[in-house]
Amino acid sequence: MIENRPWLTFLSHAIVLLGIVVVAFPVYITFVASTHDQVTLLQAPIPMLPGDHMVENYRQVLFEGVGAASAGAPPVLLMMFNSLIMAVVIAVGKIAISIIAAYAIVYFRFPLRMTFFWMIFITLMLPVEVRILPTYEVVANLGMLNSYAGLTIPLIASATATFLFRQFFLTVPDELTEAARIDGAGPLRFFWDVLLPLSRTSIAALFVIQFIYGWNQYLWPLLITTDESYYTVVMAISRMMNVVDAAASWNLVMTCTLLAMIPPVIVVVLMQHWFVKGLVETEK
Amino acid sequence: MEKRVVFKGKLLPYLLVAPQIAVTLIFFIWPAAQALKQSVFIEGAFGGNAQFVWLDNFIELFSDPGYLHSARVTVVFSAAVTFFGLAIALLLAVMADRVIRGATVYKTLLIWPYAVAPAVAGVLWGFLFNPTVGNLAYILNKLGYDWNYFVNGGQALVLVIIAACWSQISYNFIFFLAGLQSIPRSLIEAAAIDGAGPGRRFWTIVFPLLSPTTFFLLVVNVVHAFFQTFGIIHAVTQGGPANATEILVFKVYNDGFRGLDLGGSAAQSVVLMIIVIALTVLQFRFIERRVHY
Amino acid sequence: MAGVSIRSVKKSYGEIEVIHGIDCEIADGEFIVILGPSGCGKSTLLRMIAGLEEITAGEIAIDGRVVNDLEPKDRDIAMVFQNYALYPHMTVYDNMAYGLRIRGMSKAEIDMRVKKAAAILELDGLLARKPRQLSGGQRQRVAMGRALVREPSVFLFDEPLSNLDAKLRVQMRIEIRRLHQTLKTTSIYVTHDQVEAMTLADRLIVMNAGRAEQIGSPMEVYARPATTFVAGFIGSPAMNMLPGRLGDDGTVEVAGVRLPVAAPVAGTAGRPVTVGMRPEHIARADQGTRTFDLHVDVVETLGADTLVHGRIGGAGNELIVRLPGSVTTGPGDVVPLAVAPQNLHLFDAETGARL
Numbered sequence: 001m002i003e004n005r006p007w008l009t010f011l012s013h014a015i016v017l018l019g020i021v022v023v024a025f026p027v028y029i030t031f032v033a034s035t036h037d038q039v040t041l042l043q044a045p046i047p048m049l050p051g052d053h054m055v056e057n058y059r060q061v062l063f064e065g066v067g068a069a070s071a072g073a074p075p076v077l078l079m080m081f082n083s084l085i086m087a088v089v090i091a092v093g094k095i096a097i098s099i100i101a102a103y104a105i106v107y108f109r110f111p112l113r114m115t116f117f118w119m120i121f122i123t124l125m126l127p128v129e130v131r132i133l134p135t136y137e138v139v140a141n142l143g144m145l146n147s148y149a150g151l152t153i154p155l156i157a158s159a160t161a162t163f164l165f166r167q168f169f170l171t172v173p174d175e176l177t178e179a180a181r182i183d184g185a186g187p188l189r190f191f192w193d194v195l196l197p198l199s200r201t202s203i204a205a206l207f208v209i210q211f212i213y214g215w216n217q218y219l220w221p222l223l224i225t226t227d228e229s230y231y232t233v234v235m236a237i238s239r240m241m242n243v244v245d246a247a248a249s250w251n252l253v254m255t256c257t258l259l260a261m262i263p264p265v266i267v268v269v270l271m272q273h274w275f276v277k278g279l280v281e282t283e284k
Numbered sequence: 285m286e287k288r289v290v291f292k293g294k295l296l297p298y299l300l301v302a303p304q305i306a307v308t309l310i311f312f313i314w315p316a317a318q319a320l321k322q323s324v325f326i327e328g329a330f331g332g333n334a335q336f337v338w339l340d341n342f343i344e345l346f347s348d349p350g351y352l353h354s355a356r357v358t359v360v361f362s363a364a365v366t367f368f369g370l371a372i373a374l375l376l377a378v379m380a381d382r383v384i385r386g387a388t389v390y391k392t393l394l395i396w397p398y399a400v401a402p403a404v405a406g407v408l409w410g411f412l413f414n415p416t417v418g419n420l421a422y423i424l425n426k427l428g429y430d431w432n433y434f435v436n437g438g439q440a441l442v443l444v445i446i447a448a449c450w451s452q453i454s455y456n457f458i459f460f461l462a463g464l465q466s467i468p469r470s471l472i473e474a475a476a477i478d479g480a481g482p483g484r485r486f487w488t489i490v491f492p493l494l495s496p497t498t499f500f501l502l503v504v505n506v507v508h509a510f511f512q513t514f515g516i517i518h519a520v521t522q523g524g525p526a527n528a529t530e531i532l533v534f535k536v537y538n539d540g541f542r543g544l545d546l547g548g549s550a551a552q553s554v555v556l557m558i559i560v561i562a563l564t565v566l567q568f569r570f571i572e573r574r575v576h577y
Numbered sequence: 578m579a580g581v582s583i584r585s586v587k588k589s590y591g592e593i594e595v596i597h598g599i600d601c602e603i604a605d606g607e608f609i610v611i612l613g614p615s616g617c618g619k620s621t622l623l624r625m626i627a628g629l630e631e632i633t634a635g636e637i638a639i640d641g642r643v644v645n646d647l648e649p650k651d652r653d654i655a656m657v658f659q660n661y662a663l664y665p666h667m668t669v670y671d672n673m674a675y676g677l678r679i680r681g682m683s684k685a686e687i688d689m690r691v692k693k694a695a696a697i698l699e700l701d702g703l704l705a706r707k708p709r710q711l712s713g714g715q716r717q718r719v720a721m722g723r724a725l726v727r728e729p730s731v732f733l734f735d736e737p738l739s740n741l742d743a744k745l746r747v748q749m750r751i752e753i754r755r756l757h758q759t760l761k762t763t764s765i766y767v768t769h770d771q772v773e774a775m776t777l778a779d780r781l782i783v784m785n786a787g788r789a790e791q792i793g794s795p796m797e798v799y800a801r802p803a804t805t806f807v808a809g810f811i812g813s814p815a816m817n818m819l820p821g822r823l824g825d826d827g828t829v830e831v832a833g834v835r836l837p838v839a840a841p842v843a844g845t846a847g848r849p850v851t852v853g854m855r856p857e858h859i860a861r862a863d864q865g866t867r868t869f870d871l872h873v874d875v876v877e878t879l880g881a882d883t884l885v886h887g888r889i890g891g892a893g894n895e896l897i898v899r900l901p902g903s904v905t906t907g908p909g910d911v912v913p914l915a916v917a918p919q920n921l922h923l924f925d926a927e928t929g930a931r932l
Contacts, residue, residue, distance in 0.1 A: 134314075181649045
């Protein structure tokens with residue numbers, strides 16, 4: 001602080017706190033809703049304090065599903081498992097194929113190298129949303145509808161991750177590579193023994209970002225899953241949302257909603273340091 | 285920028301790029317090429333031969349009032365989400381940067397919404413504003429304001445804008461805070477010695493120095509509003525009421541999957557592709573963080 | 578242990594030739610220093626010996642075996658890098674053991690060698706640390722240790738001390754010398770620091786612009802520099818170079834003064850030459866024995882010595898003289914000086930070659 005102006009400091013705190021409250025408010029209300037029974041939530045205003053049906057709501061949602069409002073969705077535990085598979089496979093897959101592609105592009109000279117680089121770059125410009133139908137057709141033709149492979153593989157190409165690793169590799173001193181050559185390490189050995197351990201921070205940061213990306217996928221599972229046992233939790237909630245007024249089980253829907261956001265929020269909060277660093281650096 | 289030191293290897297580099305390139309070709313470039321192709325054909329009825337129609341699909345698209353309406357909705361929606369999302373995040377970041385005590389805690393408490401899926405954010409706000417059970421809807425109605433986003437298109441648009449802003453604030457906040465913290469302290473101190481007060485310092489020193497960050501976020505937020513808000517619309521309003529919240533991305537999906545209009549949907553895809561390409565080029569051209577190769 | 582032969586070695590990057598053919602036979606156990614200004618090609622030459630750069634023409638043999646097409650790991654060499662190039666994620670122990678492990682050496686043997694090297698370099702207590710927990714000098718030792726454990730035929734050093742502060746540099750210099758006296762491994766050492774070069778080398782290769790200007794022992798290079806470049810590069814302050822002309826009676830004329838030359842050179846009288854005089858070889862003289870007068874501009878007092886900058890003869894001939902610290906003089910003074918005939922160096926005015 002340059003000058004000491006107590007009221008300005010107070011104002012700063014007040015604004016930030018207000019921001020925090022506004023940001024957290026909808027989640028709080030969701031939590032409150034998830035602790036009441038169905039009847040309490042039939043009519044506004046709903047209570048502002050938690051009720052005593054928390055355990056039974058969560059138990060029912062996790063193991064039995066939402067019932068009439070579920071729009072055919074299975075128990076949330078299964079859907080969370082699907083989401084977890086999707087998030088982990090996408091995160092690990094993206095990191096794995098990106099780090100080796102970046103390694104090839106940075107540490108080798110070979111024909112078509114720049115062509116490959118630009119092909120990877122172009123994927124930045126082709127989000128799923130702009131090629132919905134033809135991508136669906138490809139996946140359908142490959143027989144990957146309603147499968148974990150279909151949920152994950154089409155999403156694991158990543159220009160961002162490739163660029164981040166490329167950027168990082170370029171900062172690794174050349175002398176380290178030369179020292180390894182003199183020590184007798186070939187390309188694969190150097191990658192495994194030296195480059196991979198040095199990339200730990202980048203890998204951790206990317207894992208957080210891509211885990212969230214995978215968990216939060218919405219359009220893609222919506223397109224390619226018709227079999228309920230492959231539903232993911234994020235995509236199933238909105239299905240419930242669209243029938244909830246008829247079934248009026250807001251308490252259970254909001255319980256699902258809260259469960260759907262808990263895993264990624266925990267990942268972000270616990271790995272906050274890496275996540276922030278990775279996010280800011282990915283965009284370089 | 286290139287490495288001086290490289291490894292020799294004929295086959296190995298190809299093996300290393302193969303998985304990435306395979307996924308890219310099969311699931312990105314091939315479908316995109318298909319979309320391009322379909323956009324200049326009309327599928328015959330009952331799966332008959334496709335007919336090459338030049339740019340007819342595009343001409344039809346741009347003379348369709350429904351599409352133009354959707355484009356207008358998208359512009360309003362994106363502008364509002366970008367402006368409010370950036371303004372609120374900047375305010376919070378500046379205030380959080382000012383306080384020393386509690387800064388880390390504040391940061392943690394403001395970044396977690398990044399982890400919440402846009403669709404889930406839509407559900408959270410949809411619940412608060414639900415005309416039957418929502419607390420905020422209840423308050424509005426008590427205040428004499430007739431709130432029902434199921435029938436009022438303007439209200440529905442406001443609702444999805446709020447949800448989209450909410451889900452983007454963390455991201456903007458992280459970047460603004462990082463940007464603010466990278467401004468050398470000595471510059472601010474020099475300005476203070478020159479006699480500039482906090483407000484003046486912000487507008488004459490901090491804000492100009494923050495402009496690369498702001499510009500970058502501007503592009504990212506527009507992209508976000510265009511493409512990543514599909515979940516919010518789909519979960520909360522389904523594009524309704526009366527297409528009041530039907531943004532372009534939702535329309536592609538709707539026309540393609542519900543309407544099964546292959547050529548028209550492909551033409552829409554191509555238009556969207558051009559928009560993303562333009563935005564990406566903009567982002568890499570005008571920001572110093574361009575790709576070196 | 579082994580000798581190294583460098584035969585007509587050239588290096589080009591595309592069309593541009595940066596090393597124009599260097600020949601040198603390095604004997605087994607010899608300590609060779611390659612000295613030159615930055616960009617002269619000295620590091621490139623070293624890296625060609627290491628196998629990190631391809632040899633465009635000519636050949637390099639280690640222990641009689643031509644190594645042009647061998648990978649660095651197969652050349653039986655070890656290298657110490659300027660920035661140490663320690664693996665940041667490995668402990669000191671692992672950094673030293675890594676190369677041995679790749680070679681499939683037994684655990685016991687590795688342990689023995691690492692412990693031995695650590696003892697020599699006084700790294701015993703640091704084996705479990707990571708490089709970032711070490712001081713600059715300690716990192717330097719680890720880099721040396723990594724080379725040491727390999728027990729190679731040839732050590733290569735690429736400006737290993739240039740990242741250290743002055744005091745540590747002196748200390749490590751002595752340590753490297755001591756190490757070489759014990760191990761007697763052939764060593765090739767690249768530096769731009771002439772003090773390091775003079776103190777470490779058995780023989781020097783002085784390089785300039787991709788050529789070896791002179792190869793010889795430090796004293797040879799100092800006493801009989803082969804070219805004006807070598808003359809100017811070795812010695813501090815640098816040798817004074819003045820334009821002169823050969824006289825007809827075994828003398829040379831500089832700044833209007835006629836000086837006798839110890840070993841008269843053949844050549845016609847009036848031939849233009851460059852005359853070199855080291856500042857430390859010019860002495861104060863009496864009026865009787867003086868050969869010329871110095872008009873003093875600036876005096877730098879160093880304690881033991883005093884450096885006197887001034888002009889002789891016409892305005893153009895600037896001269897630096899190193900006089901004992903006891904001499905007191907100041908700007909505007911005129912100091913009578915003398916130089917012994919054997920301390921005059923004559924070079925061809927055009928080619929710069931020693932006459």
